[in-house]
Amino acid sequence: MAKWKHTHLFFLLPILFLFTFIYHLESWNSSSTWSFLKGTFFGYRKTSSSSITIVTAYWNLGTFQKGFSKTFTKNTYLTWAKTFQYLTNPLVVYTDCAEFRDLMKKLRSEGKLNYETEIFFVKRKTLWPFQLVDRIKKVFTQPGYPIHYPNTVNPFYAASQHAKYAVMSDAVQRNLFNTPCYAWLDIGYFRDLVGNNESFELKIPPNFDQSRVAVNLVFNQSMGMDPFRIFRGNIVWVGGGIIIGTRKVVIEFEKLYHKAVLYFLEKNLMNTDQQVLFSMYTNHGRRTLKPKIELQLYIPRGHGNIWFYLGYLCRAVVNQTEIT
Incomplete structure (x- = not known):
């Protein structure tokens, strides 16, 4: 016994x-x-018929100045978030804001998308970009460092832009929905669709190269430009509003991106991810960082907003009856 x-x-x-x-x-x-x-x-694992899991995040930075004359508040993002009620892709959300978390739960429930949703309520300092806030602040407070609101003024804003790569990698490693591709999507990417009740899905863009990260070209630039000028001049080459890659590529790209952020901080340079991305692929960046993953540039065509071209290229309206 x-x-x-x-x-x-x-x-x-x-x-x-x-x-x-x-x-x-x-x-x-x-x-x-x-x-x-x-x-x-x-x-x-949850399974989804979609090929892309969407990853997004909102970090409560309070009220801050955007550009010369705009002011962004928490309510700005809460309003823009309404479009996620109609996005039928599986969605992984990261936030440190209870009000935003509860709103996303409500929106996805009303869209009958509970099963396609995971929300992580996290302390932002657990992510490596927010652990660099003091170092970013030190760069921004250098005498004579150019002021571009909020990119080179608010270190938490800059960190939030770098954090998209950290949460994308985390979502890929969790792989909750077992999709081949992942896409970062800014909360406000489809801000022009607020009030539009059409359900839609983001699909893999045409001619997608699975060995690369798909991004939206914004302005043609010279790759001979020095990162010093890029960071301090707030110069943009590609947009950071939507980023698409396979699971393997996303994980490797996040490591490269992290390495790049640390490198430019050592050079007393910092801004948002758009300046990091540009600088990574300049002649200087290639010599020092030796990126093994390339970007696939989607060049805007037509008369729409060039900043949002790739997202709308991927967007396909879904019949309501197809949503169960």
């Missing part, structure tokens, strides 16, 4: 430990932790 008890106790202890571990993590990170653990320990 004693032998029977000891044998069963031996098998039960690991199981009890696992569920105790899950219980404590559950209290820290809500239902999304449970989804991740099911995938990790029990081989569970």
Whole structure:
């Protein structure tokens, strides 16, 4: 009898430990932790008919100046977020704002997209870009460093732009929806569609090269330009509003991007991800960083807003009856 008890106790202890571990993590990170653990320990994955999982984030930076005359507030982003009720792709959201989290839950529920949604409520300092805020601030407060609101003024804003690559990599590694591709999408990317109730899906763009990261060309630039001028002059080559890649490419690109941010910080240069991306692929950037992953540039055509060309190229209206 004693032998029977000891044998069963031996098998039960690991199981009890696992569920105790899950219980404590559950209290820290809500239902999304449970989804991740099911995938990790029990081989569970949600499946989606879509080819792209969308990743987005909102970090509560309060009210800040944007450009010469605009002011962005939390309500700006809460308004723009309404378009995510109609985005039928699987969606992974990261935020440190309870109000934004609750709104996204509500929007996705009203769009009958609960099953296609995971929301992670996180402390932003757990992500490497926000751990660099003090170093970014030191760059911005150099005497004579050019002021471009909020890019070179608010270190938290700059960090939030770098954080898109960190959360994309995290979402890929979780792979909750088992899609071949992942795309970063700014909260306000489809701001012009607020009030438009058409459901839509983002599809892989035409002629997509799976070995590259797809981005939107904004302005033709010389690759001979020096990063010093790019960062301090707030110069843009490609947009950071939408970024598309396969799982493998996204993970490798995030490592390259992280390396680039640290390199330019050492040179006392910093701005948003758009300046980092440009500088990475200049002649100088290629010599020093030796990027093994290339960008695939989608060149705007037609008369629409050049900043949003790639996203609208990927956008396809979905019949409401197709949403279950």
